[in-house]
Amino acid sequence: MLKQRIxxxxxxxxxxxxxxxxxxxQVIALIxxxxxxxxxxxxxxxxxxxxxxxxxxxxxxxxxxLWYLNKGIGDRDLVLENTWLAVxxxxxxxxxxxxxxxxxxxxxxxxxxxxxxxxxxLTPSWFALANIHSVSTDGPVWLLYGLILxxxxxxxxxxxxRTWGKHKLAPVVSxxxxxxxxxxxxxxxxxxxxxxTVWWLPVNAPQQYLFIAISIALVPVSILGDLLESLMKRxxxxxxxxxxxxxxxxxxxRIDSMTAVMPIYLWLxxxxxxx
Numbered sequence: 001m002l003k004q005r006i007x008x009x010x011x012x013x014x015x016x017x018x019x020x021x022x023x024x025x026q027v028i029a030l031i032x033x034x035x036x037x038x039x040x041x042x043x044x045x046x047x048x049x050x051x052x053x054x055x056x057x058x059x060x061x062x063x064x065x066l067w068y069l070n071k072g073i074g075d076r077d078l079v080l081e082n083t084w085l086a087v088x089x090x091x092x093x094x095x096x097x098x099x100x101x102x103x104x105x106x107x108x109x110x111x112x113x114x115x116x117x118x119x120x121x122l123t124p125s126w127f128a129l130a131n132i133h134s135v136s137t138d139g140p141v142w143l144l145y146g147l148i149l150x151x152x153x154x155x156x157x158x159x160x161x162r163t164w165g166k167h168k169l170a171p172v173v174s175x176x177x178x179x180x181x182x183x184x185x186x187x188x189x190x191x192x193x194x195x196x197t198v199w200w201l202p203v204n205a206p207q208q209y210l211f212i213a214i215s216i217a218l219v220p221v222s223i224l225g226d227l228l229e230s231l232m233k234r235x236x237x238x239x240x241x242x243x244x245x246x247x248x249x250x251x252x253x254r255i256d257s258m259t260a261v262m263p264i265y266l267w268l269x270x271x272x273x274x275x
Contacts, residue, residue, distance in 0.1 A: 013151075016147065017144060019031065020133065020140050020143055020144045020147070021140050021141075021144065025073065025130060025133045025134040025139070028129070028130065028133050028143075029070065029073070029126070029129075029130040029133075032126055032129050032130070033063075033066050033126060035251050035255060036062065036066065036122050036123075036125070036126045036255075037059055037062060037063055037066075038250075038251040039122055039250075039251045039252045039255055039259075040058060040059050040062040040118060040122055041055060041058075041059050042250045042251060042252045043058075043114075043115075043118040043121070043122065043232075043252060044058045044059070044115065044118070045236070045238065046114070046229070046232040046233060046236050046238060046252070047111050047114035047115045047117075047118060047232070047236070048106055048110065048111045048114065048235075048236055049111050049115070058115055058118075061119075062118075062119065062122060062123065065119065065123045066123065066126055069082075069123065069126070069127045070130075072127070073127070073130050073131055073134055074131065074134055078127075079127070079128075079131050079266070079270070080270065082124050082127050082128065082263065083124070083128065083263050083264075083266050083267035083270065084267070085120070085124060086120075086124040086125075086128070086263030086264060086267065087263070087264065087267055089120040089121075089124075090221065090224060090260055090263075090264060093224060093228050093260075094224055096228070096231070097170060097173060097224065097227050097228065097231060100172045100173050100231055100234070100235075103235070104235045114232065121228070121259045121260075122259060124262075124263040125255070125258060125259040125260075125262045125263060127263075128262040128263040128265070128266040129143065129258070129262045131266060132146065132262065132265070132266050132269075132275075135266075135275045136275065138202045141200075141201065141202065142201075142269070142275065145196060145200075145201060146218075146261065146262065146265050147258070148192070149189055149192065149193070149215055149218060149222075149261075150218075150222050150257045150258060150261055152185075152188050152189055152192050153185040153186075153188070153189050153218070153219045153222045153223075153257070154185070154222065154226075154257060155188070156181075156184040156185040156186075156187065156188035156189065157177070157181035157182055157184055157185035157223070158181065159184065160180055160181045160183065160184020160185070160187075161176070161177065161178045161180060161181025161184065162181075163180075164178075164180040164181075164184075165177075165178030165179075165180045165181050166178065166180060167179040167180065169181070169182055169223075170227055170230075172234075173227050173230050173231045173234060174226070174227055174230040174231075174234075177223070177226075177227070182219070182220075182223060185219050185222070185223070186216060186219050189215055189216060189218070189219050190212065190215070190216055192215070193211065193212040193215035193216065194212055197211055197212060203274070207272070207274060210272055210274075211272070211274065214265075214268045214269070214272060214274075217268065218261050218264065218265055218268075221260050221261050221264045221265075222257040222260065222261050223257075224260050225256045225257040225258070225259050225260030225261060226256050226257050228256070228260070229252055229253070229256035
């Protein structure tokens with residue numbers, strides 16, 4: 001499994017880096033839209049519906065929302081509304097993680113509720129990612145930095161958890177995650193943020209420590225995105241959201257942290273006056 005994960009990452013990461021740095025915002029938005037639509041297909045299954053027509057309609061609704069939001073890329077007011085909505089939603093999601101039996105019933109009302117949750121998870125993430133890439137000439141750099149941060153946080157948590165993990169972070173939702181793993185993610189991200197602000201990012205001296213603080217604050221957000229999908233899988237009795245990526249499961253298994261981090265990352269950058 002680990003070898004498959006590494007092989008898939010070795011193939012995908014260079015393509016992602018090249019695309020972000022050298023392709024237009026519309027191309028990046030289109031690529032992420034494809035991932036979001038695949039993610040919405042997987043989410044509809046996690047929500048508990050096996051009805052093919054319902055799942056197709058759900059993907060079509062998400063596509064329509066992305067089409068509508070596409071016209072608003074660069075619209076500051078719409079960006080702020082989107083990011084504030086995401087902040088409110090992920091605060092609710094944080095509470096949900098600590099009450100894992102909430103919405104666990106298998107009925108039509110819960111299915112509809114979870115489908116609505118999918119809209120709040122997927123669409124703000126797409127809109128935020130597109131706007132980060134387009135925010136300025138440095139947008140591609142900001143986006144690439146954010147994606148690498150997610151990868152580092154995830155890798156730090158994974159390897160620190162495997163090596164030292166003893167105290168469970170959320171045993172009911174995701175037994176494999178530990179506090180030691182989370183600390184590993186914090187440490188690696190702090191080092192990464194410091195090195196990036198010194199040698200790479202267009203951050204001036206007064207903003208350096210503020211940006212490092214923002215980066216560290218995104219680690220629990222990344223974990224939250226992961227935990228929410230784990231909760232959905234546990235409630236639906238599904239191990240992986242899909243099998244599209246060898247060793248990684250489905251698309252949602254790969255973008256779960258991104259769905260949380262992208263809008264919060266953009267919101268924090270705006271609130272800090274960095275973009």
